[in-house]
Amino acid sequence: MLDIQKVRADFPILDQKVNGKPLVYFDNAATSQKPQQVIDAISKYYSEINANIHRGVHTLSQLATDAYEASRKTLQNHINARHAHEVLFTAGTTHGINLVANGFSQFVKEGDEVMVSAMEHHSNIVPWQMLCERTGARLTVIPMNDRGELIMEEFEKLLSERTKIVAVNHISNSLGTINPIKHIIDKAHSVGAAVLIDGAQAAPHLKPDVQALDCDFYAISGHKACGPTGTGILYGKEEWLNKLPPYQGGGEMIKEVTFAKTTYADLPHKFEAGTPNIAGGIVLGTAIDYLNAIGFENIAAYEQELLEYGVQKLSEIEGIEFVGTAAKKAPVISFNIKGIHPYDIGAIVDKMGIAVRTGNHCTQPVMDRFEIPGTVRASFAFYNTKEEIDALAEAVKKAQRMLS
CATH class of the missing domain: 3.40.640.10 (Type I PLP-dependent aspartate aminotransferase-like (Major domain))
Structure with a gap:
């Protein structure tokens, strides 16, 4: 089992604020953060x-x-x-x-x-x-x-x-x-x-x-x-x-x-x-x-928890549309909110200190397959927490209210 607070202490970049809010970094599929040891x-x-x-x-x-x-x-x-x-x-x-x-x-x-x-x-x-x-x-x-x-x-x-x-x-x-x-x-x-x-x-x-x-x-x-x-x-x-x-x-x-x-x-x-x-x-x-x-078995088990919890929390948002619902998944959630461009969601949640990726993620043929311009992508790592996922869900709800 991971001692999540001990793990997070290894990553100095996580101990900061972005736009006056505690940083929530959910762009791990683009690049991971670096521990102090590195x-x-x-x-x-x-x-x-x-x-x-x-x-x-x-x-x-x-x-x-x-x-x-x-x-x-x-x-x-x-x-x-x-x-x-x-x-x-x-x-x-x-x-x-x-x-x-x-x-x-x-x-x-x-x-x-x-x-x-x-x-x-x-x-x-x-x-x-x-x-x-x-x-x-x-x-x-x-x-x-x-x-x-x-x-x-x-x-x-x-x-x-x-x-x-x-x-x-x-x-x-x-x-x-x-x-x-x-x-x-x-x-x-x-x-x-x-x-x-x-x-x-x-x-x-x-x-x-x-x-x-x-x-x-x-x-x-x-x-x-x-x-x-x-x-x-x-x-x-x-x-x-x-x-x-x-x-x-x-x-x-x-x-x-x-x-x-x-x-x-x-x-x-x-x-x-x-x-x-x-x-x-x-x-x-x-x-x-x-x-x-840390152990890849520990990483995999914890990230699976984060994935399942993230899907559960985001599913509570009215109008959410998940893109990519395979039976076997890594901790990546791509989604859109009906009627709202993904870029607008990403820009607003950034104001609340939450980093997600928006766009086609260098997979334009995937977006063409689903006939969408892109997605909001939240990608988790072993140093993320369920509390951060709660913050993401609330931020997306706020963005939805502002943009609807």
């Missing part, structure tokens, strides 16, 4: 061991390198990757997806198919569209039902030997739907397709076991999991990472350079050109250690 680790790096990595024989360079590679090992263990070199440091999920989509230009040709789902973030749509434009392949889309769940029967009909890669999210950022990715992975592999999982929204809520899932790629953003912005990892099976070409050229990713020819470094450095976000990579490991110390 903030301190960033300061410690720059205060004590700031140096470039992998290149220097001096002491600070060795200390920085050791810390960076220890973080990679932490992340390997966290996702249960078979090898540390299967974990690539990236700038985030978008970076990881683009790395794979760029490399797949060598494995996709005209007449082939690339599959995504109807609930993908733009970052898991646009790179694949660009791949299809380069190669002449066709983009196919797994449809979803009115509850915001992928229709597995249609997915299986769409699969064929022409399908070269399936890219789907583990959890929808705009609907909260938890997708049956193990089923998707197994079915895709049965026709010879690779699978990339967008784990950006899953990382704060659960521990993915990439070996048990048997996914080919799994991309994560650090900033949604209590880590710094500009950080993330891409897991890739060793055999795939060896086949993919480098995404960028430069320092660190080379073995030998002449004007006649360049040979590339071994994994993982083949995909890590240039000076990386060293502090971010190290401190991402700190953030993951922090979450594991």
Whole structure:
């Protein structure tokens, strides 16, 4: 069980007022807040061991390198990757997806198919569209039902030997739907397709076991999991990472350079050109250690309580329309109030110190599917409380009175 007040004490940003009201932060799907342990680790790096990595024989360079590679090992263990070199440091999920989509230009040709789902973030749509434009392949889309769940029967009909890669999210950022990715992975592999999982929204809520899932790629953003912005990892099976070409050229990713020819470094450095976000990579490991110390089972149980309580409280509001009512959901509630634009709701509740997200949440096709301009999205984290949900419900009621 979580000691919620002890947990909240780790997050200094929560102890402030916004517009004269205590801050209620319900925009966790966009980015999480950072515990003091993470903030301190960033300061410690720059205060004590700031140096470039992998290149220097001096002491600070060795200390920085050791810390960076220890973080990679932490992340390997966290996702249960078979090898540390299967974990690539990236700038985030978008970076990881683009790395794979760029490399797949060598494995996709005209007449082939690339599959995504109807609930993908733009970052898991646009790179694949660009791949299809380069190669002449066709983009196919797994449809979803009115509850915001992928229709597995249609997915299986769409699969064929022409399908070269399936890219789907583990959890929808705009609907909260938890997708049956193990089923998707197994079915895709049965026709010879690779699978990339967008784990950006899953990382704060659960521990993915990439070996048990048997996914080919799994991309994560650090900033949604209590880590710094500009950080993330891409897991890739060793055999795939060896086949993919480098995404960028430069320092660190080379073995030998002449004007006649360049040979590339071994994994993982083949995909890590240039000076990386060293502090971010190290401190991402700190953030993951922090979450594991709390316990993902504890996080999941408490966040499920918040989700159920939030749905119950908001259901009391006349005219509320929930968008995304899947049977399996993360702590995300998207809704509209009949006759009121979501932006107006968001602007008014902000005046009461409550941060929610409004708009299409970088999932415009989802909004088009439901024929709405956007939603109000309240996304919870393990440091939120039921009392904060009460405050949200009262604020939405007040906004409704003001705008009706």
